[in-house]
Structure formats: C-alpha cells, structure tokens
Amino acid sequence: MAGDGVRGQETAVLAGGPADGMRITVADRPAVLQVTRPCVVEVPFGDVRVDGLYVYRRDLRVDEEPLRYGFDPASP
Structure with a gap:
C-alpha cells in the first residue's frame, strides 16, 4: 500500500x-x-422510490480515527 495513495x-x-x-x-x-x-x-x-438525500463532507482538520464528516445543509 505504501506509495500507491490507497488507505485502509x-x-x-x-x-x-x-x-x-x-x-x-x-x-x-x-x-x-x-x-x-x-x-x-x-x-x-x-x-x-423517493429518497431524501443528505450530504456529509469530511472535516480535513481531523486526521486520526475516528474521522469526522459534517452535515452540509446547503447541499441538495
């Protein structure tokens, strides 16, 4: 995995x-x-079928587990 840009x-x-x-x-x-x-x-x-769609964006300030994804209320 080293050097190939893929994380576990x-x-x-x-x-x-x-x-x-x-x-x-x-x-x-x-x-x-x-x-x-x-x-x-x-x-x-x-x-x-109709589904409501919610978007979460990764918080780039968090670099260790658990990673954090915040709700984006402006996204469709």
Missing part, C-alpha cells in the same frame, strides 16, 4: 443532520458521503 479502512463518525452520531467504516477517506432516507409515498407510482 477507517472508522468515521457523522456529525449533524439525520445521521448525527452514526459510526461507519470508510475506505480511502472519501471527501463526501451521501446518506439517503426513504420518503413516504402517498400514492404508489409503479416501481418508483
């Missing part, structure tokens, strides 16, 4: 938003994570 798996914690406090395992320290939550559909429409 690490623990991360999500801060804020709907997944506040959730601990996950990430590989290669992604800059952004997407969390989805199913929405209630009042009238079924075939095989369509």
Whole structure:
C-alpha cells in the first residue's frame, strides 16, 4: 500500500443532520458521503422510490480515527 495513495479502512463518525452520531467504516477517506432516507409515498407510482438525500463532507482538520464528516445543509 505504501506509495500507491490507497488507505485502509477507517472508522468515521457523522456529525449533524439525520445521521448525527452514526459510526461507519470508510475506505480511502472519501471527501463526501451521501446518506439517503426513504420518503413516504402517498400514492404508489409503479416501481418508483423517493429518497431524501443528505450530504456529509469530511472535516480535513481531523486526521486520526475516528474521522469526522459534517452535515452540509446547503447541499441538495
């Protein structure tokens, strides 16, 4: 792994938003994570599913486990 730019798996914690406090395992320290939550559909429409999308961005100031990802309320 040395020199190839690939990191192992690490623990991360999500801060804020709907997944506040959730601990996950990430590989290669992604800059952004997407969390989805199913929405209630009042009238079924075939095989369509609706999910709410939430974005978490890695806090670059944290360089040790657990990594920290903060909720980005401005993201779609």
